[in-house]
Amino acid sequence: MRIGVAKEIKPREYRVALTPAGALELVQRGHEVVVEQGAGIGSGFVDEAYAAVGARVVDVDEVWSTAELLLKVKEPIEAEYARLRDGLTLFTYLHIAADGPLTHALLDSGVTGVAYETVETPDRRLPLLAPMSEVAGRLAPQMGAWALEKAHGGRGILLGGVPGVPPAKVVVLGGGVVGLNAAIIALGMQADVWVLDKSVDRMRELEIALDGRVTLAMSNRLQIEEVLRDADMVIGAVLIPGAVAPKLVTHEMLPLMRPGSVLVDVAIDQGGCFETSHATTHDDPIFEVDGIVHYCVANMPGAVPITSTKALTNVTLPYVEAIADKGLSRAIADDPALAKGVNTIAGKLTYRAVAEAHGLAHTRLEDAQSALV
Template identity: 85%
Template sequence: MAVFRYRPAAMRIGVAREIKPREYRVALTPAGALELVRHGHEVVVEEGAGVGSGFADEQYAAVGARTASVDEVWATAELLLKVKEPVAAEYGRLREGLTLFTYLHIAADAPLTRALVDSGVTAIAYETVETADRRLPLLAPMSEVAGRLAPQMGAWALEKAHGGRGILLGGVPGVPPAKVVVLGGGVVGFNAALIAVGMQADVWVLDRSVDRMRDLESMLNGRISLAMSSRLQIEEAIADADMVIGAVLVPGALAPKLVTREMLSLMKRGAALVDVAIDQGGCFETSHATTHDDPVFEVDGIVHYCVANMPGAVPVTSTKALTNVTLPYVEAIAAKGAGRAIADDPALARGVNVTAGKITYRAVADAHGLPYTPLADAVPARV
């Protein structure tokens, strides 16, 4: 007697072109597209989506993907892959029956949150996919990239021509290096400290975990100074800092405001703040999101660098790093359907921020004062 095994139908997977200013990344490389095509899925890539990352339309076609217009990609995809959150011009394309898989950061974006809720879309955020051991596997590579970029961009902001103090990060013989203070010792903070040390700065990292500080001391071979983070310690550290990097993350929630406007008066004129947490509202009270076209602004004599898509500046690196970690989850959703994939994987389930018109991630609901619905109660059949 023959045994028949159920195999879900092939899924149509769309890859949208990013339209956020100076966003050059794409959510899927041709190598990733090939893996999905090999498993029988249809991959439809928006025309020109990969150009900014060095991937021509012909490279996707060569592996069996198809290129199409923006209207077709959004209207026909069952699973839509992006890098950044939908912008206002894309809100009207959100629809019931679509699963959106991208970075969302909606705790800091009330209009997008409302658009997602109203549309009926299932929105899975890369940044809140979380494993049982509290790792954030889809956020980590972009945190690594942003952390490594932070000292580089902060050094640029410190140049006199850009409003900074006019100090070289590493100094020269006979002239001391700049002091760099990193607030937070997680993935962003470690990578920021790693590069700042490599640029020969005097690096301080503040964190609230003694165990994490022990790890950092070991990983960086004792080349940084470490201190327990508190308001008083932050005030003392930033008073003689040339650069302060905000690297504190609360998954899916608004970032804590660690440096207030009042505290700016303690700092040297022309010092630079680099807010890597700006996607989540920023950890400096005076921060607001900027773009690669206009990256810095000044408040009370302090230069702020608050670009909301920092890794977009290095798309070739960022796109490959992103696909490396997202592809296994994309493959699971494509093979099983979104509902079964979410049911089978608690980490992926934690990524669901909105479904069936309900907010299913508590930190997002709390940030906007809106009702929270546990995922299991949010009409599972619609996921």
């Protein structure tokens, strides 16, 4: 199979979907790998590193027009919509539940869209989302601490305090992979950490994992309103696989918070879990609403591309190998987890939560699969 690796053109996105080590594995299995010029430079991989393992370095037109399986990190942006085509399988983070224009572009083009974030194992793990959730979770307190500085509009409070001065209070909404990693780093920065979740079983796991060093509370509207009153930073870490994130902090709740407090919305790729959120970039990461600083960068792991790219390839490569070796139809028949990653086939939406988010028709994967080759 001819596997293409596209260069990311989203602003300040430095990750690449495949390392030279991953390219070598595919070449050794008899596949052709074509890499867009400069695709790996932001992650520390020069074109010569790909050529040395047998990949061909080509221009953007050849990558997009000739690949059977195209690997990316981020969803296509508007400038790339015209390159989507029937017969192409696109394997990347899509996050289309919160992106109507991209959803329609995928459907209109007939491309087969397989989303990293909806690949889901029978025990409900999200193996291709997990490493980026770990990175984003660990970045969230770090970036929130930066935003809390007075020069950036924050309250002017040090996360860990100093002897005689209390630490900042950090509230994490959601105790999944993002929430756990955010709590680990916030604890390491010596903050007073609270984690809210809706699952008592998950809170028991967090109690053990975090050695009882955080305050755990049931997530509901009244509890959220209560913790907002003295929170210095709130990290939104909720996720419903493939669906729009629930709005846990509404606009009307913001006056409960002290001016200069910070909201870090890690769920922004899925529409955000704060009602006042909108996606920002690394170039312009924060904005204020009613005196509350919002950090809503939509590709947070892109800030640490060397770590992120290696972590991503570690988990995606086995799925890429399966698709390349067997073809997508056989690969998803053999692996129910990969099958859940399929969002679009031949102009049909095969992921129910996405269809419901946009009020569009849903087609069962079994009914659309005949269009695959």
